[in-house]
Amino acid sequence: MIYPSFLKSGDTIGICAPSAGVGDKLDDFEASLSVLKQEGFNIKETASVRNTDQRSADAKTRGQEFNQLLKDPEVKMVLSAAGGDFLNEMIPYADFSMLKKHPKWLMGASDPTGLLYPATTLCDVASFYGMNAGSFDLSREWDYVDNALDVIEGKKSEEYSFPQHMSRPKFMVDTPAYDTETIWQSNFDSFEAEGRCIGGCIDVLKDLIGTPYENTKGFVEKYKEDGQIFYFDNFSMSAENFYRTLKQFSYAGWFEHTKAVLIGRVLFPSSETGMSYAEAAQLALGDIPYVLEADIGHTLPAMVMINGAMLQVRYADGKASLKFEE
Numbered sequence: 001m002i003y004p005s006f007l008k009s010g011d012t013i014g015i016c017a018p019s020a021g022v023g024d025k026l027d028d029f030e031a032s033l034s035v036l037k038q039e040g041f042n043i044k045e046t047a048s049v050r051n052t053d054q055r056s057a058d059a060k061t062r063g064q065e066f067n068q069l070l071k072d073p074e075v076k077m078v079l080s081a082a083g084g085d086f087l088n089e090m091i092p093y094a095d096f097s098m099l100k101k102h103p104k105w106l107m108g109a110s111d112p113t114g115l116l117y118p119a120t121t122l123c124d125v126a127s128f129y130g131m132n133a134g135s136f137d138l139s140r141e142w143d144y145v146d147n148a149l150d151v152i153e154g155k156k157s158e159e160y161s162f163p164q165h166m167s168r169p170k171f172m173v174d175t176p177a178y179d180t181e182t183i184w185q186s187n188f189d190s191f192e193a194e195g196r197c198i199g200g201c202i203d204v205l206k207d208l209i210g211t212p213y214e215n216t217k218g219f220v221e222k223y224k225e226d227g228q229i230f231y232f233d234n235f236s237m238s239a240e241n242f243y244r245t246l247k248q249f250s251y252a253g254w255f256e257h258t259k260a261v262l263i264g265r266v267l268f269p270s271s272e273t274g275m276s277y278a279e280a281a282q283l284a285l286g287d288i289p290y291v292l293e294a295d296i297g298h299t300l301p302a303m304v305m306i307n308g309a310m311l312q313v314r315y316a317d318g319k320a321s322l323k324f325e326e
Contacts (some may be wrong), residue, residue, distance in 0.1 A: 001124055001125075001126055001196075001308045002103045002123075002124055002125045002126065002275040002308075003126045003308075003309070003326045004076070004077075004100070004103050004104045004105045004125070004126070005076070005152050006042065006152065006153055006154030007074075007076055007077055007105070007152050008040075008153065009040025009041070010040055010041075010042070010079070011038065011040075011041055011042070011076040012041070012042040012043070012044055012072075012075050012277075012303075013036060013041050013043055013075070013076070013077050013078075013079050013133075014043070014044045014045075014046070014070065014072060014075035014077070014078050014079065014080050014103060015042070015043060015044065015045045015046065015069075015071035015078075015079050015080075015133045016045075016046040016047055016048070016049065016062070016065045016066050016068075016069055016079075016080065016081065017046070017048050017049045017051065017056035017057070017062065017065070017080070017081040017082065018056075018062050018063075018065075018066055018080055018094075018108075018111075018112060018114075018115055019054075019056070019062075019080065019081075019082060019083055019084030019085070019086060019087040019110075019111040019112065020053070020054045020055070020056055020081075020082045020083065020084030020085075020086075021048060021049060021050060021051035021053060021056035021057075021081065021082065021195050022049060022050060022081050022082050022136055023050050023051050023052030023151060025082075025134060026050065026053050027185070027229075028134055028137040029050075029081070029133065029137070031079070031135045031136075031137040032133060032134050032135060032136040033133070033136075034037070034134075034135040035123070035136040035137075035145065035149075036136060039144065039149055039153075042074075043141055044069070044072070044075060046066075046068060046072070046201040047065065047132075047281035048062065048065055049081045051217070054084055054085060054086060054090070054277075055084075055086050055188055056081070056089070059088070059089040059092075059093060060093050060236060062087075062090040063090045063091075063092070063093020063094050063095075064091075064093065066078065066090070066094055066095075067093075067094065067095045067098060070095060070098045070099055070104070071098060071217065072179075073083055074312070075102060075104065076078075076104055076105065077105040077106070077107055077152070078104060078106050078107070078109075079107045079108065079131075079132070079133045080107065080108030080109075080112035080115070080132050080133065080136050081101070081113040081132060081133045082132050082133070082155070083108075083109060083110030083112065083132060083306060084110075084111045084186070085125070086111075087111040087112060087114040087204075088114050088207055088302050090206075091093065091114055091115070091118070091188060091213050094115060094118075094273055096119065096122055096123050096244055097246070099119055099123050099125055100123045100124075100125070102229075103123075103125045103127075105126070105127065105128055105152070106119050106125075106127045106128070107127065107128035107129075107130075107131060107132075107152065107228040107265075108128075108129070108131075108132050109129060109130055109131055109132050109135065109138060109201070109233070109298075109302075110132070110203075110204070110233070110235060110297075110298065111201070111204060112132065112211070113129070113201040113205060113233075114204050114207075114208065114257070116128075116129055116200060116206075116307055117198075117200050117204075117205065117208060117213075117214055117307070118214060118215070119307075120198060120211045120212055120219070120307040120308045121198065121215040121216055121217045121219040122213070122214070124308070126136065126306055126307055126309055126326075127306075127307045127308065128151070128152060128304055128305070128306060128307075128310035129153075129199070129231075129233075129304065129305040129306075130148060130296075130302055130303060130304035130305055131148045131239070131302075131304065133309065135148075136148070136149075140280035141149075141299060142301070143162070143222075144162070144295075144300065144301030144302055144303075147159060147301075147303070147304065150306045151304040151306070153204060157230050157323055157324050157325065158321055158322065158323040159205075159303045159304070159321070159322045159324075160296050160319075160320070160321050161182060161294070161318075161319050161320045161321070162178075162182050162213070162301045162323075163178075163181070164176055164178035164179070164181055164182055165178055165180055165182045165265070165295065165299060165300060165301060166169075166179060166180070166299060166300045167179050167180040169202060169208075169267060169298070170296075170300060176300070176302070178300075179194055182293070182295065182318075183292055183293060183318035184289060184291045184292070184293050184295075184315065184318050184319065184320050185274065185278065185291060185293050185318070186289065186291045186292070186315055187282060187285075187287075187290055188289050188315070189314060189316070189317075190316035190317070191260070191289040191313075191315050191317075192231075192313065192314050193227075193229060193259040193260035193289055193312075193313045193316070194226075194227070194259060194310065194311070194312045194313070195223075195226055195227035195228045195229040195257075195258070195259040195260070195310070195311060196219075196223045196226045196227070196228050196229065196308060196310060196311070197228075197229050197305055197306055197307060197308065197309050197310070197311035197324065198216075198219065198228055198229075198231075198307050198308065199230045199231035199232055199233070199305065199307070200228055200231075200232075200233065200307075201232075201233045201235060201236075201297070202232040202233065202234050202235075202237060202242065202245060202259065203234070203236065203237055203266045204234045204235065205232070205249075205308040206237075206245045206248070208270075209248060209249070209252055210252070216252070216253075216254050217252070217253050217254070217255060219282070220253065220254060220256055220257055223257075224256070224257045226257065226310065227257045227258065227259040228255075228257055228284060229258070229260045229261070229262065229311045229313060230249075230254070230255070230257050230258055230261045230262070231260055231261070231262040231263070231294070231296050232261070232264065232296075232305070233264045233296055233297030233298060234261050234263065234264060234265075234266045234267070234277075234297065235266075235267050235268070235297070235298050236266070237266070237268060238269075238270045238271055238272055239269070239270070239271040239273075239275040239276055239279070239280045240272050240273055240275055240280070240323050242277060242280050243275065243279075243280035243283060243284050244279075246280065246281070247284050255285075255288065258288055259288075260287070260288065260289040260290060260291075260313055261285055261288055261289070261290040261291075262290070262291050262294045262313070263277070263281060263290060263291060263292045263293075263294060263296075264293075264294045264296035264297035264298070264299065264302075265293050265294070265295075265296075265297065265298075265299040265304030266298055267297070267298035267317065278292055291315055294320070302325075303322065306324045309323055309324045309325060309326060310325040310326070311323070312325070313326075
């Protein structure tokens, strides 16, 4: 596994928009950039970042702008501007051979899974899941922002479950605040597991199965001695669709050497039959240790996950710690 150098003050972060642009959220985006600049980072943006469309540009242009940052020797990390729905259109234009030649961190959340996951499973380059460029917009009083900065700067290798979380998305409330006690749920009272961390937004991962843009079977086989710890960020997949997707992953051989599965809180939960997410996980995963309601994904606060890194998970009594190692 290739680990790019962690970022330091004075490094340049390149921002592109492989999915949606940020034109309709420019105030938040500027506030987010201010946080990154205060941390000492320089910023380079590609041309389509501030466009307003759900496709920041046509697929080929988005690919070219991503490749532009991969080739730029000054850029130490490529950060996705935002999530969205249409990143998979541009994946064929992404030059992953360039990433192999000049490894650097990729970072994003949600739809950018479509770039992070192949970066790690195809190219053996570690990547960060958890923040887009517009995600640093809240006050520095929000602990998850400082947590994310510490991770990408290599100052923190261990993250802990947060004591509270927001019960509703920040864009649906007037005053964002942690208002609900966080209790991770599991099929075990306690467990410890260690393996290679890999995962992303499950809504995106399901569309990568069997394409040239995932090499999960190869990744699982290459690191079978380490085993894997999968994590899944569920944006809006119903309990039934979530169950079917986990079964599909299992049928595809993804869980052959899995030590544990971490499942984040669902941003928009739903069910067509009354099935719960706990029932879905139990039916699909069986005796594999898993947690639900983890601080991973679209709900706040959220941890930064390091794809490709060795991860040690300790869970007990609704709380957990995640320790990453190169």
